[in-house]
Amino acid sequence: MEENDLKNKFKVVVIGGSAGSLSVLFEMLPALRTDLSIAIILVLHRKNSADSSLSALLSTKTLIPTREVEDKDPILPGNIYLAPADYHLLIEKDYIFSLDYSEKVNFSRPSLDVTFESAADVFGPDLTAILLSGANDDGTEGLIAVKKTDGFAIAQKPESAQMPFMPQHAISNMEIDLVLDIKGISDFINSLATH
Amino acid sequence: MTIEDEEIDLLLNDVFEIYGYDFTSYSRASLKRRIIRLCALDKFPSFAELRYRIRSEEDYLKRFVEEITVNVTEMFRDPSFYKVLRTDILPILGTKPFIRIWHAGCSTGEEVFSMAIMLHEANLLKKSLLYATDLNPSVLEKVRKGIFPLTQMKQYSENYIASGGTKDFSTYYTANYGQAKLNQELSEKIIISTHNLVSDGSFNEFDLILCRNVLIYFDKDLQERALKLFDDSLGTLGFLALGSKETLKFSTIQSRFRQLDKEKIWKKMI
Numbered sequence: 001m002e003e004n005d006l007k008n009k010f011k012v013v014v015i016g017g018s019a020g021s022l023s024v025l026f027e028m029l030p031a032l033r034t035d036l037s038i039a040i041i042l043v044l045h046r047k048n049s050a051d052s053s054l055s056a057l058l059s060t061k062t063l064i065p066t067r068e069v070e071d072k073d074p075i076l077p078g079n080i081y082l083a084p085a086d087y088h089l090l091i092e093k094d095y096i097f098s099l100d101y102s103e104k105v106n107f108s109r110p111s112l113d114v115t116f117e118s119a120a121d122v123f124g125p126d127l128t129a130i131l132l133s134g135a136n137d138d139g140t141e142g143l144i145a146v147k148k149t150d151g152f153a154i155a156q157k158p159e160s161a162q163m164p165f166m167p168q169h170a171i172s173n174m175e176i177d178l179v180l181d182i183k184g185i186s187d188f189i190n191s192l193a194t195h
Numbered sequence: 196m197t198i199e200d201e202e203i204d205l206l207l208n209d210v211f212e213i214y215g216y217d218f219t220s221y222s223r224a225s226l227k228r229r230i231i232r233l234c235a236l237d238k239f240p241s242f243a244e245l246r247y248r249i250r251s252e253e254d255y256l257k258r259f260v261e262e263i264t265v266n267v268t269e270m271f272r273d274p275s276f277y278k279v280l281r282t283d284i285l286p287i288l289g290t291k292p293f294i295r296i297w298h299a300g301c302s303t304g305e306e307v308f309s310m311a312i313m314l315h316e317a318n319l320l321k322k323s324l325l326y327a328t329d330l331n332p333s334v335l336e337k338v339r340k341g342i343f344p345l346t347q348m349k350q351y352s353e354n355y356i357a358s359g360g361t362k363d364f365s366t367y368y369t370a371n372y373g374q375a376k377l378n379q380e381l382s383e384k385i386i387i388s389t390h391n392l393v394s395d396g397s398f399n400e401f402d403l404i405l406c407r408n409v410l411i412y413f414d415k416d417l418q419e420r421a422l423k424l425f426d427d428s429l430g431t432l433g434f435l436a437l438g439s440k441e442t443l444k445f446s447t448i449q450s451r452f453r454q455l456d457k458e459k460i461w462k463k464m465i
Contacts, residue, residue, distance in 0.1 A: 070442050071411045072418070084440050090224035092414075093200075098222040099411045099440050102229070102265040118224050 010077040011038045011192050012123045016112030016142070018045040018134025020162025024182055025132075029061035029080075031186035036064065036193045039075050043083040043115045045108050045134065055082045071099045083110040090118040106138040116142025120149040127151035128192065130185060134166030144174050154188065157181045196234050202242050203227060209249060214256050216330070217393045218263070220417035229263040236262070257333065265412060266334055269350065270305040270343075272407075273439050274357035277309060279458045281359050284434055285317045288402055294323040297401045297428065299392060299421075300409030301327040304338030304385075305351075310405070311381040312367060316360070320384055326399065328390035335387050341377040343368075348375050392421045397428040404429060407459075408438035415445055422446045426463070435461045 017024065021044060032040075046054065055068040058080070066080040075081065075095045083089035088100040089110050105111035116129050116139065129146040131139045133156055143153040155171050158164030160181040170176060180188060203226065207219045218226065230245070237258075239245045248255050271277050288294045294314075298307045307327045314320040327338050352364035368375040390398070392409070404425050410418045425435055426448045435452065437459045443449040452461035 068440075070440050070444075071438075072415055072442075072445060087411075087440060090222070090228070092222065092224050096415075098224050100222075100225045100228070100265065101267055101408045101411065101438075102225075103267060114228070118228070121224075121227075 011126050011128065012041065012075070012119065013038060013128045013130065013189055013192065014041045014043065014115060014119045015130045015132060016043045016116065016139045017132035018108075018112075018136060018138065018163070018166055020133035020135075023162065024156065024185075025058065026061055027182050028186045028189075029058065029064075031183070031190075032062060032064065033190045033193055034063040035078075036189070037077045038189075038192050039077050040064070040080045040189070041075075041083070041089070041115070041119070042080065043089055043110050043112050045110070045112075045136075045138070046085055054085075058082065069097045069099070071097065073097050083115065085110075088114045090114070091122045093122055095122070106136060108136070108138050112139035113142035113145075117145040120145040120151055123149075123151065125150040128154065128188075130154040130156070131167050131170050132156045133161035133163045135163040136166060137169045139166060140170040140173050143170050143176070147175065147177075152177050154178045154180055154185065156185065196231060196242075198227065198231055198234075198242050200227075202246075203230060206230070206242075206246055206249065209246065210256065210259070213250060214253070216256075216260060216391075220393065220414050220420075222412050222414055225265075225412055226263060229265070233259065233262045260331055261333055264331055266302045266331070268302045268305045268408075269347065269354065270309045271351060271354035271358045271360075272306070273458075274354050274359075276436070276439065276458045276460075277313065277354075277358035279455065279460060280310075280436070281313050281317070283455070284403065284460065285313060285319060289317060289319050291402060292322065294319060294403075295326070295399060295401045296323060297326045297328070297399070297404045299328055299390070299404060299406040299425070301329050301334075301338065302331075303334045303343075304341070305343070306405065306407065307338060307385055308341065308377055308381055309355075311385065312355070312360070313358075314384075315381065316362065320380075323384050325385045326401075327385055327387050330389060330391040330393075332389055335389065338385070338387050339382075341379075341382050342374050343377070345370050345373050345375045392424065393417060397424055399428065400430050401428055401433060402430060403434045403436065405436045407436060408441070410441050411438065419446055422448050426451065429463045431463060431465060433463045435463065437461075 059066045068082045090098045155167035155176045158168040211217045355364045368377050
């Protein structure tokens, strides 16, 4: 399959956020270099509705092509992908998205743990997972899976988060590689492009 | 618990060779999650034990099929989709002397009953037949009974109203001991049968086929097989409805279909 040719040629950043994470993205996305040769995947807890306007809103913050995922869309560098509301977002070995409407995990669909774990399985050391603001404990198990497959785990600095519980939960329960404020996160992502 | 991809291959081969169920073209990422989940639910200490149990116990295979397929569904899910069916599609179907609808991969039947309610309200149910199929006989047993948890009814009632329903939703069921039994008249035009989109063929010609949030569990090749089967099973100007994040864009049948403005509904043009 054509997608296989791209395997291991680019890095992937998965960003998971819940309450208070949207304002982080609004600040972070405009600071990202637009020539990034990485793929960025956003998984956000949000209201269950078929409303796809969030991707349009995020598109106004960056020139990097940003869109909501449809089932079996390929993952390509230079793009930002947004998990659709009310589906879990999974990743296949051949760098293709699969959606999943199974039971909620941590009372959430999409669940951050589900995507982090699936991404860890496929991208291994090419993966950086970032956990943003939120008021629940989704994401920690996923970050542990990311570490197990030699990926890199970042939590938003709790003092910089509107809802510090979610990143703090990860920091307290596992070995996080870096704790960064919002500017630190965008600087880190920009630095991946030059590696 | 971690499971290697090669182990999943072994297990799927067993299930196919011993029982004839072919899951080898299912989305691997989703399947792997479901198998790990099943091991946790049924407390298997290792993958080898799961495999042994499946190989040796036919009854357990039933549970395996039930648990690795996703049977999460609701009535009037995505109300805006049902609104378009109600206002744009049913009036067209209503001009036909006879209406045939196929719910492929219907699971426990919530969407089939939603359709029956809309047909009833449009005064079309009498001349309609709704085929409800799934690979899994135990979910079809639930369709046959038409009984759902009463706790769901509040959500379904809200969905129903958002879809443009104007009746009192509670007139469609009888509440008893925490269960809601849907009215018998809704079931009268529903034909229930097992059908496997992996291995079975076309069995009729339909005016509308609904297969929502089923193809997401298939890999691209199996999606193409299923979509060709739907194409073969639709009359000219028939309609195909998929889930809100499913698409024809990777399929060769796309050229023969035209998508309606908003929802994931396509009209077969030739």
